[in-house]
Amino acid sequence: QVRLVESGGGSVQAGGSLRLSCAASGYTHSGYAMGWFRQIPGKEREGIAAIYAANGRTYYADSVKGRFTISLDDAKNTLYLQMNSLKPEDTAAYYCAAAGILFDGRIDGEFFRYWGQGTQVSVSS
Numbered sequence: 001q002v003r004l005v006e007s008g009g010g011s012v013q014a015g016g017s018l019r020l021s022c023a024a025s026g027y028t029h030s031g032y033a034m035g036w037f038r039q040i041p042g043k044e045r046e047g048i049a050a051i052y053a054a055n056g057r058t059y060y061a062d063s064v065k066g067r068f069t070i071s072l073d074d075a076k077n078t079l080y081l082q083m084n085s086l087k088p089e090d091t092a093a094y095y096c097a098a099a100g101i102l103f104d105g106r107i108d109g110e111f112f113r114y115w116g117q118g119t120q121v122s123v124s125s
Contacts, residue, residue, distance in 0.1 A: 001092050002098065004072075004097070004116035004117075005022065006095065006117065006119040007023070007079050008021050009121045010122070011122040012123055012124075013080075013123070014125050015085060017083060018079040018083045019080060020036070020094055022080070022096030023077070024077050024079065025077070027114065029051075029053035029074075033051060033053075033100040033102055034051055034072060034096065034099055034100065035050035035070075035098075035107050036048050036096055047061060047107025047108055049107070050102055051079070059105050061107065064083075064090075068081060068083050068084070083121070086123045090123050093118040093121075094119050095116055095117075095118045097114060097115050097116070098112065099112060100113070101115035
């Protein structure tokens with residue numbers, strides 16, 4: 001049984017940093033991607049970063065490019081999202097996902113199979 005558990009969320013002031021972690025169990029990458037998504041209540045889920053374990057290639061949404069960094073520790077089977085220069089508009093629930101496929105570089109949650117429960121990030125101005 002695949003299980004994804006996020007941690008590292010919290011409250012921070014604008015300009016600050018947080019690092020999210022996603023511990024995966026019962027899961028092997030097998031050529032698929034892992035990714036981070038976020039959702040604000042009443043708005044659509046946004047795919048913000050993804051990585052293919054096989055080649056380490058990363059993808060980012062324009063909204064976070066240059067500020068966020070996705071990485072994967074194979075030995076720990078843990079996905080990370082380093083978030084720097086945080087803005088109030090980054091406030092959202094953040095979810096990790098696994099067993100995904102990207103088409104034309106788009107990070108679309110419809111094509112990810114497994115999901116974590118989410119962790120809240122709040123950025124104050």
